[in-house]
Amino acid sequence: MTATCTLTDCGAGEPVELTMADYQGAVARWCPGCGDHSVLSAVQRLLEAHQLAPERTVFVSGIGCSSRFPHYLRTYGFHGIHGRALPVATGIRLARPDLNVFAVMGDGDCCSIGAAHWVHAIRYNVDMVALMLDNNIYGLTKKQTSPTTPLGFATNTQPRGSYLPPLDPLSVTLGVTNASFVAQTADWAPQHLYRTLDAAFRHRGFAFVRVLQRCPVWTSSVFQDLVRDPSRVEILVHDDGIRDESTESVHTHHVEHDPGDIDAARRLAEEGGTRLGLFFRDPERPRYDATRRLPPYTPADRIAVLEREFDRHAV
Amino acid sequence: MTTSPSAFAPAGAPRDAGTGPERRVIRAREHCVEVVSDSGEGAQKCGQSFGAVSAKMGNGVWTVEIIPAEIQPPARTPAGASGVRIRLGSGPVTNWGDHAELVVAFNEQVLLARHRQNALADDAVVLLESSWRDHEDETVRTAWQNALEELGTRHYRIVLVPMQEQCATVVDDARRGRNMFVLGLLAGIYDRDAERCREQIAQTFRKKSREVYERNALLFDLGRTWALEQLDFRVEVPTTPHDEPMVVMNGNTALALGAMAAGMDLCAMYPITPATSVSHYLGDVFEDAGGIVHQAEDEIAAAGVAIGASYAGKVAFTVTSGPGLALKTEFLGLAVMTETPLVVVDVQRGGPSTGLPTKIEQSDLLAVLFGQPGDAPKVVLAPSTIEECFHVMVTARRIAESFRCVVFVLSDANLATGVQPYPRPVPDERWLATPPDLGPVPEGLRPYDWDPRTGLSRRFVPGQPGGMHTLTGLVHDENSKVSYAPGANERGCAMRSRKIAVLQSTLEPPVPHGADAGDLLVVAWGSTRGAVEEAVDRARDAGLAVSSLHLTFLSPLEPGLREIFARFGRVMTVEVNYSDEPDDPFVTDENRRRGQLCMLLRAQTLVDVDCWTRVPGQPLRPAEILTAIRARLAKGGRP
Ligand SMILES: Cc1ncc(C[n+]2csc(CCOP(=O)(O)OP(=O)(O)O)c2C)c(N)n1
Ligand code: SF4
Ligand SMILES: [Mg+2]
Numbered sequence: 007m008t009a010t011c012t013l014t015d016c017g018a019g020e021p022v023e024l025t026m027a028d029y030q031g032a033v034a035r036w037c038p039g040c041g042d043h044s045v046l047s048a049v050q051r052l053l054e055a056h057q058l059a060p061e062r063t064v065f066v067s068g069i070g071c072s073s074r075f076p077h078y079l080r081t082y083g084f085h086g087i088h089g090r091a092l093p094v095a096t097g098i099r100l101a102r103p104d105l106n107v108f109a110v111m112g113d114g115d116c117c118s119i120g121a122a123h124w125v126h127a128i129r130y131n132v133d134m135v136a137l138m139l140d141n142n143i144y145g146l147t148k149k150q151t152s153p154t155t156p157l158g159f160a161t162n163t164q165p166r167g168s169y170l171p172p173l174d175p176l177s178v179t180l181g182v183t184n185a186s187f188v189a190q191t192a193d194w195a196p197q198h199l200y201r202t203l204d205a206a207f208r209h210r211g212f213a214f215v216r217v218l219q220r221c222p223v224w225t226s227s228v229f230q231d232l233v234r235d236p237s238r239v240e241i242l243v244h245d246d247g248i249r250d251e252s253t254e255s256v257h258t259h260h261v262e263h264d265p266g267d268i269d270a271a272r273r274l275a276e277e278g279g280t281r282l283g284l285f286f287r288d289p290e291r292p293r294y295d296a297t298r299r300l301p302p303y304t305p306a307d308r309i310a311v312l313e314r315e316f317d318r319h320a321v
Numbered sequence: 322m323t324t325s326p327s328a329f330a331p332a333g334a335p336r337d338a339g340t341g342p343e344r345r346v347i348r349a350r351e352h353c354v355e356v357v358s359d360s361g362e363g364a365q366k367c368g369q370s371f372g373a374v375s376a377k378m379g380n381g382v383w384t385v386e387i388i389p390a391e392i393q394p395p396a397r398t399p400a401g402a403s404g405v406r407i408r409l410g411s412g413p414v415t416n417w418g419d420h421a422e423l424v425v426a427f428n429e430q431v432l433l434a435r436h437r438q439n440a441l442a443d444d445a446v447v448l449l450e451s452s453w454r455d456h457e458d459e460t461v462r463t464a465w466q467n468a469l470e471e472l473g474t475r476h477y478r479i480v481l482v483p484m485q486e487q488c489a490t491v492v493d494d495a496r497r498g499r500n501m502f503v504l505g506l507l508a509g510i511y512d513r514d515a516e517r518c519r520e521q522i523a524q525t526f527r528k529k530s531r532e533v534y535e536r537n538a539l540l541f542d543l544g545r546t547w548a549l550e551q552l553d554f555r556v557e558v559p560t561t562p563h564d565e566p567m568v569v570m571n572g573n574t575a576l577a578l579g580a581m582a583a584g585m586d587l588c589a590m591y592p593i594t595p596a597t598s599v600s601h602y603l604g605d606v607f608e609d610a611g612g613i614v615h616q617a618e619d620e621i622a623a624a625g626v627a628i629g630a631s632y633a634g635k636v637a638f639t640v641t642s643g644p645g646l647a648l649k650t651e652f653l654g655l656a657v658m659t660e661t662p663l664v665v666v667d668v669q670r671g672g673p674s675t676g677l678p679t680k681i682e683q684s685d686l687l688a689v690l691f692g693q694p695g696d697a698p699k700v701v702l703a704p705s706t707i708e709e710c711f712h713v714m715v716t717a718r719r720i721a722e723s724f725r726c727v728v729f730v731l732s733d734a735n736l737a738t739g740v741q742p743y744p745r746p747v748p749d750e751r752w753l754a755t756p757p758d759l760g761p762v763p764e765g766l767r768p769y770d771w772d773p774r775t776g777l778s779r780r781f782v783p784g785q786p787g788g789m790h791t792l793t794g795l796v797h798d799e800n801s802k803v804s805y806a807p808g809a810n811e812r813g814c815a816m817r818s819r820k821i822a823v824l825q826s827t828l829e830p831p832v833p834h835g836a837d838a839g840d841l842l843v844v845a846w847g848s849t850r851g852a853v854e855e856a857v858d859r860a861r862d863a864g865l866a867v868s869s870l871h872l873t874f875l876s877p878l879e880p881g882l883r884e885i886f887a888r889f890g891r892v893m894t895v896e897v898n899y900s901d902e903p904d905d906p907f908v909t910d911e912n913r914r915r916g917q918l919c920m921l922l923r924a925q926t927l928v929d930v931d932c933w934t935r936v937p938g939q940p941l942r943p944a945e946i947l948t949a950i951r952a953r954l955a956k957g958g959r960p
Binding site for chain 1: 563574578581582584608609611613615618621622623625626628631635651652748783784785789790792793794795
């Protein structure tokens with residue numbers, strides 16, 4: 007995805023360098039300490055670093071705290087309905103290869119109500135960055151169990167603790183035929199988060215990024231140990247992976263993992279524990295939007311085909 | 322019941338056409354024929370080919386498919402009856418008529434099915450495959466006998482035809498070739514141009530080898546010769562050569578071609594009968610013309626993809642039927658709220674739930690109008706002929722874009738598979754959508770710069786510099802900012818609603834069929850038009866002061882209805898959806914559940930509109946509508 011700024015390449019006058027502030031939309035209204043703020047900053051950094059044309063960049067979201075994301079950016083945005091960011095983003099991508107398309111979802115959005123679209127979006131492998139902001143809870147609707155809520159965690163709908171082990175979004179994603187980019191990062195590792203977004207943006211295909219996202223209001227405990235004790239987090243390292251010195255120096259526990267090896271990626275995801283980094287990347291996987299994009303046509307072409315078809319049905 | 326001795330003529334009889342028995346000529350301005358077989362034996366192919374040839378020769382034609390409920394129903398069972406009814410006329414034919422006057426049946430069980438559905442005229446001629454009579458299996462022979470006994474309660478003239486025996490003289494698997502043999506029979510009976518028939522066969526088998534064509538052409542010749550030599554009658558329905566170029570197709574093909582002519586780029590869908598064939602046809606040809614069919618993971622996603630593509634500046638539509646419509650509900654509300662242009666085609670079938678997947682019903686009108694929670698005004702159009710299925714797509718696309726709204730096209734299973742010739746459209750570049758303007762948004766223009774009088778506003782498309790904003794399904798102001806101010810929702814609702822009124826102000830009052838005033842006005846919509854107008858014509862011929870009014874716009878309703886209604890003693894809708902009968906147990910005038918258009922008209926016009934509705938899973942017949950008209954007139958009073 008490479009639609010950069012028209013202002014810098016239009017040739018008229020001095021090229022204008024866009025700054026992070028140029029991508030700033032409304033003032034973010036998430037709770038103080040919410041991990042979504044950190045994701046927003048990393049995204050703004052990404053937009054700035056790539057000097058993406060705001061008018062050619064679209065953020066699509068569902069419904070949830072996390073889905074307010076597009077309002078806080080000065081790009082085009084589509085704040086749609088709960089669970090359905092991916093079909094809308096797919097439609098935009100099929101229609102417009104020239105746009106930069108991002109989808110932002112919550113864990114309920116993506117893994118519960120929108121799960122069918124998630125599975126199929128992975129398989130379509132349409133070129134976009136898909137961010138899943140996973141706070142292990144339904145935030146906006148005030149603390150109901152989500153598919154990623156830890157076993158035994160008490161919520162308003164399951165006050166005696168959630169009944170089932172959580173669904174692992176990485177295993178699911180890696181298990182779907184044609185997965186092409188699967189990474190995990192965390193809101194409290196901003197540099198790693200940024201590098202991950204950068205890698206996802208550079209990937210051609212469906213780049214799925216799960217961001218472990220703190221919700222100080224409803225799930226303040228779930229990531230606490232990981233934040234306090236960086237050694238509990240493993241960092242995936244590889245020359246083809248996502249490298250960030252600062253993260254690797256704070257998180258001393260490293261695992262060498264080749265992101266070209268899907269079997270190893272699946273094993274790692276299955277094993278449990280918390281790992282940040284690039285699990286899998288294959289830029290060669292077929293992309294639905296590469297074969298199914300709307301072919302250009304002229305009115306004359308269209309009319310010629312109509313006439314041909316009328317001939318076929320002529321009386 | 323009589324069986325024709327000529328059916329048992331020895332196989333070695335002379336073969337030259339014209340040397341057969343002295344043939345009685347049945348002259349008719351209209352004739353209705355059915356071909357029925359087990360599913361998979363090709364009666365539909367045969368009937369559709371016959372219809373196409375007849376249309377080409379200048380007959381008016383309406384064909385209706387007889388569809389079994391299952392994909393692989395057991396052979397030789399009434400439930401498996403599959404085929405086509407073809408109604409021919411000297412002039413245009415607008416509906417499937419009342420009863421079949423000629424039936425060709427591949428076995429006695431499928432014939433029984435049509436008999437039990439009262440599909441045959443009492444004096445119908447039946448050409449029945451004879452091989453089952455002397456079948457080696459005794460159960461088959463018994464079934465045959467029982468069936469013929471049951472059929473004997475009517476005055477059909479049953480002519481036995483050794484179809485299989487005849488076909489065996491040319492092909493190995495004689496059961497499979499029978500449909501083209503039957504096409505030959507029909508060509509002989511109706512004096513169809515043999516060369517055109519062979520062309521049609523070539524067209525039907527264009528994807529197969531030359532040998533397949535030749536074998537089928539041979540079977541056709543055999544059937545035709547047999548009819549000419551062995552049958553003692555023929556039917557003459559005078560043809561009127563068309564004075565303008567015509568095309569012939571079914572309603573779903575017309576919808577697909579209409580979508581192309583309207584400049585649509587994307588059809589997002591999930592397979593569902595009877596809508597799917599729109600996408601089958603488009604899948605075949607759309608890409609040659611710059612479009613694609615996207616088969617989504619479900620109907621929800623299909624709606625979402627269409628909305629995404631439309632938001633991004635392409636022209637998208639989604640096509641579905643009842644259960645799929647239910648799934649799209651939330652996304653359609655979003656399209657209404659965000660004022661994203663969208664055309665939704667609903668090819669209605671019987672409901673609720675899985676209902677009658679292959680059968681006609683008109684039960685989605687209110688679901689389409691009121692199916693979204695909250696106030697979600699939208700435009701609803703219902704084509705009433707195959708020709709309108711084509712043109713409605715252009716109208717729908719234009720309205721969707723100029724009014725930034727959702728436009729429903731309500732077709733149904735009757736139009737979907739009905740085949741009728743119509744004047745060949747002359748595609749016009751102006752019908753195509755103009756590509757979106759990606760130029761900078763003029764200074765000061767807002768994403769919802771509603772004209773307070775009309776509710777209209779210009780939408781921004783991603784790519785337009787200066788137009789960045791976030792579209793949202795939440796209540797929003799002119800800047801597309803989420804707003805909880807008490808006035809904001811009021812204003813948004815008013816602006817979206819206003820557009821519907823503005824559209825209505827551009828419409829002309831509808832014109833009644835028949836006279837401008839009288840004792841009874843029948844109001845209808847969608848595919849019932851032909852049958853209703855034929856019933857009205859018959860009523861008028863019988864001296865009754867009856868007219869009909871057919872509505873194409875259901876939201877907004879066409880203007881002037883109240884005035885038109887006032888000129889008639891009574892007003893009654895005729896619809897293919899459920900309503901209580903006034904004298905049903907517990908039913909009172911207050912709790913009576915009425916037909917869907919009826920409810921709408923009562924609410925909008927305050928006229929005490931009555932209704933006569935049926936849900937038989939098949940198109941209405943003119944004769945039953947006529948009976949309902951007479952009954953309504955006899956009841957007198959108002960309503
Ligand atoms: C169809 C539908 N069902 C339910 C809701 C109510 N709802 C809004 S957000 C949400 C869950 C949000 O959780 P998540 O997706 O994890 O996002 P978060 O708020 O945690 O960021 C629910 C159930 C809705 N808006 N739409
Ligand atoms: S409730 Fe949780 S997820 Fe939602 S904004 Fe507040 S901190 Fe963030
Ligand atoms: Mg959540």
